[in-house]
Amino acid sequence: MGHRLSVIVVENDRDRALLIVDSLRAAGDFDIHVIAGAAGLGRRVKALSPDVVLIDISNPSRDMLEELALATGPMERPVAMFVDRSDDGMTKAAIEAGVSAYVVDGLSPNRLKPILDAAIARFHMFQRMRTELMETKRALEERKVIDRAKGMLMKARGVDEEKAYALLRKAAMDQGKRVADVAQALVTAAGLLG
Amino acid sequence: MKGAMLSVGFIPLLDAAPLIVAQEMGFAAEEGIALDLVRAPSWSSLRDMLSFGRVEAAHMLSPVPVAAALGLGGTRAPLAAVSVLSMNGTVIGVSNALADRLRDGGHDFAFDDARAAGLALIRAATPTLRIGVPFPFSMHAELLYYWLSALGLPAPQNVDIRTVPPPLMAQAIEAGEIDAFCVGEPWGSIAVENGVGTLLLPGAAIWAFAPEKVLAVRSDWADAEPALLGRLIRAVWRAGRWLGDPASHTLGAELLSRPAYLNLPAEVLDRALNGRLVISPRGEQRETPGFIDFHAGAASFPWRSQAQWIGLQLASRNGLDRLASVQTAGGVFRSDLHRNALRQTGADLPAAVSKVEGANTPLHTDSGRLIPSQDAFFDGRIFDPSQIER
Numbered sequence: 001m002g003h004r005l006s007v008i009v010v011e012n013d014r015d016r017a018l019l020i021v022d023s024l025r026a027a028g029d030f031d032i033h034v035i036a037g038a039a040g041l042g043r044r045v046k047a048l049s050p051d052v053v054l055i056d057i058s059n060p061s062r063d064m065l066e067e068l069a070l071a072t073g074p075m076e077r078p079v080a081m082f083v084d085r086s087d088d089g090m091t092k093a094a095i096e097a098g099v100s101a102y103v104v105d106g107l108s109p110n111r112l113k114p115i116l117d118a119a120i121a122r123f124h125m126f127q128r129m130r131t132e133l134m135e136t137k138r139a140l141e142e143r144k145v146i147d148r149a150k151g152m153l154m155k156a157r158g159v160d161e162e163k164a165y166a167l168l169r170k171a172a173m174d175q176g177k178r179v180a181d182v183a184q185a186l187v188t189a190a191g192l193l194g
Numbered sequence: 195m196k197g198a199m200l201s202v203g204f205i206p207l208l209d210a211a212p213l214i215v216a217q218e219m220g221f222a223a224e225e226g227i228a229l230d231l232v233r234a235p236s237w238s239s240l241r242d243m244l245s246f247g248r249v250e251a252a253h254m255l256s257p258v259p260v261a262a263a264l265g266l267g268g269t270r271a272p273l274a275a276v277s278v279l280s281m282n283g284t285v286i287g288v289s290n291a292l293a294d295r296l297r298d299g300g301h302d303f304a305f306d307d308a309r310a311a312g313l314a315l316i317r318a319a320t321p322t323l324r325i326g327v328p329f330p331f332s333m334h335a336e337l338l339y340y341w342l343s344a345l346g347l348p349a350p351q352n353v354d355i356r357t358v359p360p361p362l363m364a365q366a367i368e369a370g371e372i373d374a375f376c377v378g379e380p381w382g383s384i385a386v387e388n389g390v391g392t393l394l395l396p397g398a399a400i401w402a403f404a405p406e407k408v409l410a411v412r413s414d415w416a417d418a419e420p421a422l423l424g425r426l427i428r429a430v431w432r433a434g435r436w437l438g439d440p441a442s443h444t445l446g447a448e449l450l451s452r453p454a455y456l457n458l459p460a461e462v463l464d465r466a467l468n469g470r471l472v473i474s475p476r477g478e479q480r481e482t483p484g485f486i487d488f489h490a491g492a493a494s495f496p497w498r499s500q501a502q503w504i505g506l507q508l509a510s511r512n513g514l515d516r517l518a519s520v521q522t523a524g525g526v527f528r529s530d531l532h533r534n535a536l537r538q539t540g541a542d543l544p545a546a547v548s549k550v551e552g553a554n555t556p557l558h559t560d561s562g563r564l565i566p567s568q569d570a571f572f573d574g575r576i577f578d579p580s581q582i583e584r
Binding site: 038039040042057058059060061062063064065066067100 | 235236237238239242267328329330331356357358359361362366369371
């Protein structure tokens with residue numbers, strides 16, 4: 001069992017794949033392959049006969065790997081999903097991070113741990129990036145709405161930008177709402193009134 | 195009694211309808227529950243979400259909980275099928291190249307004769323037939339194995355049945371990775387819409403009453419939350435009854451087509467609900483009454499014998515003890531929980547828990563009525579769970 005563990009990363013996005021490979025390299029000496037694209041996934045994985053397969057839980061092609069768990073031919077190595085294993089804590093952590101792994105049956109947990117730890121950390125980072133991206137998008141959209149509302153107020157009441165914003169903020173505070181919500185209400189109402 | 199929220203996972207398919215309708219048409223609210231419907235990316239993820247408690251209940255391929263009980267694939271958390279969500283609703287299709295060969299060989303694409311279609315397919319297929327199914331443990335795979343081996347094409351020698359996620363089925367057939375597929379609607383119709391496939395046969399032509407999807411929960415959850423489980427079963431049963439009324443089909447298709455659910459055109463979803471499928475890119479239409487059933491013939495009732503049939507197929511193919519597997523499988527379809535939940539609803543359920551599958555025997559109900567049953571296999575064989583040989 002002293003051989004270098006071979007790890008397959010199934011990931012369509014090149015940048016994400018590179019990041020995962022980097023963090024695995026930092027975690028130990030592994031033989032790493034990346035597979036992109038769904039075509040013939042099961043066959044390609046089988047041909048490489050890896051010890052561990054890592055795949056994003058939200059990847060619909062994951063079902064193609066389930067066949068590997070059934071392969072029992074003489075030349076095919078049994079692959080079991082690690083959620084089947086005794087280490088529930090590690091499994092839960094992985095599922096929450098959005099990574100699923102398929103592992104050769106009988107691989108000892110202490111050889112597996114560094115791989116999963118690295119993958120879990122990386123996937124957590126992806127999730128944070130996804131959340132941040134969404135937050136940034138929302139913030140941008142809100143700013144656009146607030147700018148439109150300010151413009152309307154400046155025109156309707158003949159005030160400057162600073163004063164217009166102060167009006168919005170005061171209305172928001174009085175009603176216990178967010179400035180963006182008040183701005184949105186104003187823009188909607190103005191649209192209705194034509 | 196109020197405000198209980200249940201997370202329920204589903205895969206975007208037509209037969210997730212009872213869950214979506216239970217929430218959208220207020221059948222869940224009537225039972226004092228709300229369903230938080232979680233769309234899952236794949237069957238394996240959904241099974242894991244259920245096993246690890248991310249969702250309380252799930253839309254599930256009928257063989258998945260049986261396979262889990264037999265120790266095949268994935269997790270071992272004991273799962274219970276507490277209702278059958280849908281009967282049939284799958285379709286077998288072929289690539290345009292294979293469709294041409296079938297037509298050249300004289301096949302008429304009548305869409306109702308499993309023997310004729312199967313023999314034509316075997317004649318036209320060279321040298322091996324590659325068929326895509328959504329998951330290794332699926333009624334799709336079971337129907338294909340049953341159909342082709344009965345007609346003299348045993349797997350795995352001449353048939354390569356491989357997994358392709360339903361949304362990728364049309365792509366796989368276009369790319370020439372598979373010659374044929376068996377998939378749940380609307381994905382067969384989508385392949386036709388995209389001009390890449392021709393439909394050969396509805397799954398119902400192989401087994402007239404095949405349990406396709408079940409409502410699955412963890413067995414320990416079923417034991418711990420009997421009251422909540424009862425509400426869920428009743429809400430989903432009423433949704434199935436609503437869907438069984440042809441007057442509901444238009445609205446049903448509209449609900450399912452919403453972005454949060456299937457996000458596909460209602461016009462395509464409508465075809466399977468009404469049993470009127472367009473089978474080829476040239477627009478040929480076929481009438482298939484009972485293409486999918488949510489209610490008729492006590493469709494929701496999880497017969498132990500259905501699970502036992504699945505268990506026997508899985509055991510035979512995977513080299514497990516047949517008798518022991520059939521016994522284990524029977525315990526997965528919980529007709530007892532289903533009956534308990536529906537006791538006060540006026541549902542007239544079958545009095546037995548097991549039947550001879552394929553015999554078309556009318557069913558005695560709790561109220562003493564006899565209701566007709568059409569559950570024949572295409573080759574006339576029957577499955578009697580009390581007559582299993584090792």
